[in-house]
Amino acid sequence: MSDSNTIPNTSRRSFLKLAGIGGTAFYLGVFYSDDASANVINPDLPAASKIEMNAWIIIEESGKVTLVDHRAEMGQGSFHSVPQIIAEELEVDLKDINVIFAQGSKKYGGQITGGSSTIRGSYKNLLKLSATAREMLITAAAGIWAVPANECFAQSGAIIHKPSGKSLHYGQLAEKASKLPTPTDVKLKKRADYKLIGKGIRRIDTPLKTNGKAIFGLDKRIDGMLFAAVERNPRLRGKLVSFDAAETLKIPGVKKVFKIQMQVHSTLRDGVAVVADNSWAALQGKKALKVVWDDSGFEHLSSPEIAKRKLDLLQKEEGLIVKKEGDPSKIIAAATKKLDVVYETPYQSHYAMEPVNCIAHYQDTKIEIWGPLQAPDWMQQHISKTFSLPAESVIVNMTFLGGGFGRKAFTDYCHEAVVISKEIKKPVQIVWSREDDATQGPFRPGVSYRGEGVIENGEIAALKFRMAGQNIDHWMSDKRGKPNGSTTEGFLAPYFESIKNISFSDIPFETPIPVLWWRSVYASTNGFAYESFMDEMAHEAKADPLDFRRKYLKEPRVQILIDKMEEVSGWKSRKKNEGYGVAITECFDSTVGQIVKVSKKRTGGIKIDKVWAVMDCGWYVNPDIIEAQIEGSIIMGLGAAAFHEMTFTDGMADKKNFYEYNMPRIYDMPEMEVHIIDNDADAGGVGEPALPPFAPALTNAIFDLTGTRIRKLPFNMDEVS
Amino acid sequence: MNNNRPSHYISPSKKNKKIAVLLVLSVIISVTAFGINSRYNAQNTYTAIPKSTVKKDSIASVKAFEKVYAVLMSPRCVNCHPIGDIPLQGDDSHVHKMFPKRGEDGKGLYAMKCANCHQSENTKGEHAPPGAENWHLPPANMKMVFEGRSAHDLAKQLIDTKQNGNKDMKKLLEHADDGLVLSGWKPAQGNSLPPMSHSEFKKAWTTWLENGAYAPAKK
């Protein structure tokens, strides 16, 4: 997911300019609103006594402060982290505030929760808008008391006049403050002065998640709503010939059965919708349908054929050059000894615990949507376009997400819900069964790589990578024929400084299988190939794999990271019968190194004894959430490396439910130790960057222990010897 | 990692080795069948059977047991009579995913009790849990392992009251109509039937027992 969708960097100049683009002179620290009425009163709130200081801060007369999370909460912690940032500069206590989700709106400058962008894309703006609001509240109080503003300070939701001890809470000041000119020179706190940021403060949303009160998409209820399940083509793009709903209509609760078309990327997919007064009836009704499909006109591929085509391409084609320094091909062609190997990663389904779902209410002049949405603004734009309504007539409400991993940033299910609501003229919740969620895609593409390299005198003389895998961008827009822009995603930039002859190319490859982002996107597959190959090169150079990387990654931040990895893991003091593997990847502005320690199980196969993870994500908000994200990324990485894959047979996705798509369970989890590097660099992403290095660190450790090089994922750890 | 992955969770090749070891052990400690004088513990087992019901036709008995054995070693029976403390699943008798443990009473442990998922009847749908009243494994003190047993060993084990839950001839004969035994002939969707009908099995079971419950020769 590209950075272009994140909030623009708000240097003072762009801040002023953007406020200008908004077309409205906000009285108080508002940045991006294009809604002329939103300067003072939030139209969505019932009482006129609530002041919207800006798009993120709402203050009631009573002094109650509500902060807005403009991004999706899918586990990664935005519902806590965004308020933690705002509260720091606004000077409110987290225990005293409300947090609500934003609706989809341009005023937030980009809401796509992807590319690990929530913090790194918003924090400077959030700090500034919060500090601005605070300063205006101080100015308002100083005006009321007729004292100099510099005698006043903000604390716990109130402004205090230091000499006299007088105080007024924010509710008493908000209206007056909102009429003041917006200051342009607010000072931000120094990092050392933070009271909240950088601290592992308990998450605001946790209590809601221990008693069933958190409302996920599937839990949302709207008056008069019905439920719908949809039978879709198992080969994803077959055409509906006919359906027989006789048995379906006999099921108590089933109301209506009809054909629909859902938009997936640029294609329309046929489906048969079963609308009922409860989810169970809808799902049973879907099972009872007899549907005839026309699956002609497109290829019905199976996984072995897909794999073979990619391997053929890698042997025959040079591909489109993405990055090239020097002339590695020439050196490789002339070399007497070279490495030339292939790595393969599988397709994956997202398998969020909460299957895809969405509520839509189509009302002729207005469409309202509620759901687990990673990108409410995208949904708004997409529905606005496809149903020809102005964007402001499409109201998109976020719920908590029971996992997203990229799947819920896609617009298909939202569109499907609106199509069904339009037909029945009632609010409706579409419920995807687990099987729908697993097999209907879009999927993470499986990618194959060819790595070629030459070591001369212990140095990398040439390094050449080719990749062949489906290109997500090809599905998003008309970019076919262009190389994959994410070909080097995950590969550390400092390598380009130190390896003189290096190239990456992408060999365009497509199938009818729709593809999409999956946690850490291409880094999740690239990382395995590139960091495995780096290990193979180190072995070829007879070098220690960690020292080998240290030699080629001269960037100071990476040097610090490597030193830390060595220090915490005991890399150099390993014992006999222990295998150690290392991998370092970079994505979304954060670098993560992992060391995995493995040993042989008594009963055969390999077990993971420990994983050390070191993350350099620059400026950060909540180290405890970061630790959780790293642990989660490792376990998700473990699943993709050694437990599950999506395969296809005759054009159909095979792994329909958890009985076929195995997940790591509690007894599979390795011991993990997480370290976060402290520095003053700009914030990097947190939710994804710890996933890519896990698989190569694991397979590199297995090589270290056994001499067996694993080049294809997933593999079975019980069968490694 | 895998600190609690049961030792049962092993690769096929290893598993076979383990079974082989167990077989050797079971041969060493095996006892002879009903109706045959034994210097070991035959006294106990023999007295459990009223002499009048034993016809002592070793050929008919052993022949009948061939059929019995074919049924007992089918996935529908062997899956709940595993070597380890975790049941097996499916027609390939793989170790039950998510590793539910036997527990003392054979009904599972804590949040992983058999009946938490397995209802009193099969749940409809692909890979949905099969079910029957009182779904469980043999208890920990009477594991009645089928998995990996030879016909010889299994025959002896079945009639050994120390290993069969103190079942005498009458109880053994009745056991053919036990609810869980019968449920083998109501497989859940996607699971195969035992290799013969229940009535054919019952006939073989009865023939085997009533003709002296002879064990087939060791192979």
Added chain:
Amino acid sequence: MVKLNVNSKSHDCDISNDMPLLWALRDILNLTGTKYGCGVAQCGACVVHLDGEAVRSCVTKVSRAEGKKITTIEGLSLNNDHPLQKAWQEIDVPQCGYCHSGQIMSAAVLLRENKNPTDEDIDNAMAGNICRCGTYPRVRKAIHIAADMQRKAENKS
């Protein structure tokens, strides 16, 4: 008409006998804390207590639940203060949170039957609950914390 006793309240539901308890709770009684994850007893998101046992409501028909005491996550404690809930909050176990109703309901049976569970006991009890976010290390840690809390509370009384 099916009579269900949920969290000590009696409900008459106009539903068929074979509706899974999960959907009766969620769509009829509007108790949405119990989650749908797989529909075939694979993931544990739908665990509720039926006369104290951690049944999977997605495969448990309402007919089985009639005349029995059903407890859902909403009814585990009055004030979100079961030792497990407190332990979950103490170390922020959930990420997305979707599976945690089921995780907590499963763990509650473990703690009732085993006051001092080892890591192995926890594995045995929690093996049926999948978490895609990978909160397992914290699930384990929180169960130990809750067991401590429970033992301390019992020693006091």
